[in-house]
Amino acid sequence: MSFPDATSAEIEQAAQRAWQAFLAYRKTSWKQRADLLYQIAETLRAREAELVALAMKETHLPELRLKNEFARTLFQLQQYGKALETGIWAEFRIDTAVHDPASAQPDVRKSYVPLGPVAVFGASNFPFAFSTAGGDTASALAAGCSVIVKAHPAHPHTSTQVAACIQQAIQQSSLPENVFQHIHGTSPAVSEMLVKHPLIKAVGFTGSYVAGKALFDIARQRKQPIPVFAEMGSVNPVFLLPEKLSRDTATLADMLAGSITLSAGQFCTKPGLILGIKSEALQHFTSLLTEKLKHIQAQHMLHEGIAHAFREKVQLARHQQQILELIPFSSSTHTLEAKPVLSLTSASAFIDNPVLHEEVFGPYALIVTCEIFEEMLEVADRLEAQLTCTLMATENDLQQYRRLIDALTLICGRMIWNGVPTGVRVCMAMHHGSPFPATTDSHFTSVGADAIKRFVRPVCFQNFPDPFLPPELQNENPLQIWRTINHQLTSSKIE
Incomplete structure (x- = not known):
């Protein structure tokens, strides 16, 4: 069964319905929104086996990988709900009036x-956690926004069934049915x-630089520009510092071989660039990594489009000057299969x-040999912005090469010490974002409940009567949340 592209008339109708639903939904309480997220999670949970099986068929991802992703999706929905209930998703500030005639100030x-x-x-490589019921949808609903999801063409049936779960949860929550809508479109x-x-x-967008940048440009050219929160990937450089490399050579080769090839290297956080000092x-690390990658079997990629792009990118990279192929590109009889390339x-x-x-999206990595530390630092200075930068280092290394830390914090959203970048924890402290071109807005994360902030804007109330203030700003603090009152963080009432 194929799904026809949404027509201009259908998009017009969807947008109108979304606006009307938004006008009602924006007035719901935080608890109502949290309850909706919990209900979506429960509705999805009831159909887990069916949805995972469908996603396996469409994406070629293994069952365990999809089950883990499914669990993460449920956890995201629940965590964003809890962030709403506790009020920790945003900072609420109150400066009470100053009545001194010499320096009177309003209540703000x-x-x-x-x-x-x-x-x-949604993303092609995450049919659950970054797609129809993923972080963008969950955080937009948490913020009080209505949502229109365009199904990813790589898993349209999975997307349709997940959308049905969301719509069922909305109905069970007695909320406007068009709070969430779902359309298709390959064009x-x-x-x-x-x-x-x-x-x-x-x-909200997760995917390639080309597609994300195109949406960003369209949004900027509107009569009323709108924000585009696009996460577009990166090469996620790993810096091997001398003492750590000499102590743990084999361990580092093991860690990176697994991370490079996890899910056929189809992660925006895959380490695609490895740098070390000659x-x-x-040399030993390079030999070990080469041998480990050689013994990893070919894996199916998500779809022909990604497999084709991988082949093209690898062929382009391998034909550059001064490239030594440690594991050359090997074509497969199966068009979706990809073997590691180093x-x-x-x-x-x-x-x-x-x-x-x-970035080469797939099981590919490039080792860069630096003659001296200053050359490594120069490479760091020349890199574009990255979602992650990883330092494999002892504490002595960190002390000796502190300038590298300073350089990398200018370009990345997450600094990692002695770990691999694949695997993004869903928590308030996570920042999955970075300066352009890794993302279009480095101020926000797309993972963790802080992502809710993307879909709200601040509003200041000056000298408003208490009953007409939103609950989070009222004197009695009916939500029992933490607020900054006259520069002090407190959960107290205002007397």
Whole structure:
């Protein structure tokens, strides 16, 4: 069964319905929204086996991987709900009036209101956690926004069934049915019409740089520009510092071989670039990593489009000057299969060749050999922004090469010490975001309940009578949340 692209008339109707639903939904309490997220989780849980089986068929991802992702999706919904109930998802500030005639000041209180209908574009590689019921949808609903999801063409049936679960949960929660809507579209024109519609007030996207940048440009060119929160991937460099590399050579090779090839390297956090300073330890590491990757079997990629892009990107990279192929590209009789590919180059060749800086989505990595630390630091300075940067280092290494830490914090959203970047914890402290081009807005995360902040804007109430203030700003603090009152964080009432 195929799904026809949404027509312009259908998109118009969906946007109008989303706006009307938003006008009612934005007035719901935090508890009502939290209860909706909990209900969505329970509705999904009841159909887990069916949905995982369907996703396996559409994405070629293994059952265990999808089960883990499914559990993460339920956890996200529950965590965002708890963040709403406790009020920790945002900072609420109150500066009470100063009545001194010599320096009288008004009573000023700040909260947040939802932006409006949000268009969500899911990820091909995460049919659950970053798609129809994923973080963008969950955080937009938590914020009080209505949502229109465009199903990803890589898993349209899974998306449709997940959407049915969300719609069932909305009905069971007695909320406006068009708080959530679902459309299909393989043509870029569908995405363009949706983002251009004047009633759409924000966009959530996870995917490629090309598609994310296109949506970002469309949104900027509107008469009323809107924010696009696009997460577009990166090469996630790993820096091997000397003492750690010499002490734990084999362990590092094991860790990175697993991370490079996890789910056929189809993660936005896959380590695609490994940098070390020329030494016997680096040579040994390179040999070990090469041998480990050689023994990893070919894996199915998500769909032909991604497999084709992987082949093209690898062929482009391997034909650059001063590239040594440690594990050359090997074509498979099955068009969706991909085997690990590993190359090596010098820091000087890497710095001067922008092709080598580009992400290769799939089981590919490039080792860059630096003559001295200053050359490694120069590579760091030349890198574009990254979702993650990893330091494999002892504490002595960190002390000796502190300048590298300073350089990397300028370009990345998550600094990792002695771990791999694949695997993103869902928690309030997580920042899954980065300066452009890894994402379109480095101020926000797309993982963890802080993601709710993307879909609200601040509103200040000056000298308002207490009964007309939103509950989070009222004197009695009926929600029993923490607020900053006259520069002090407290859960107390205002007497």
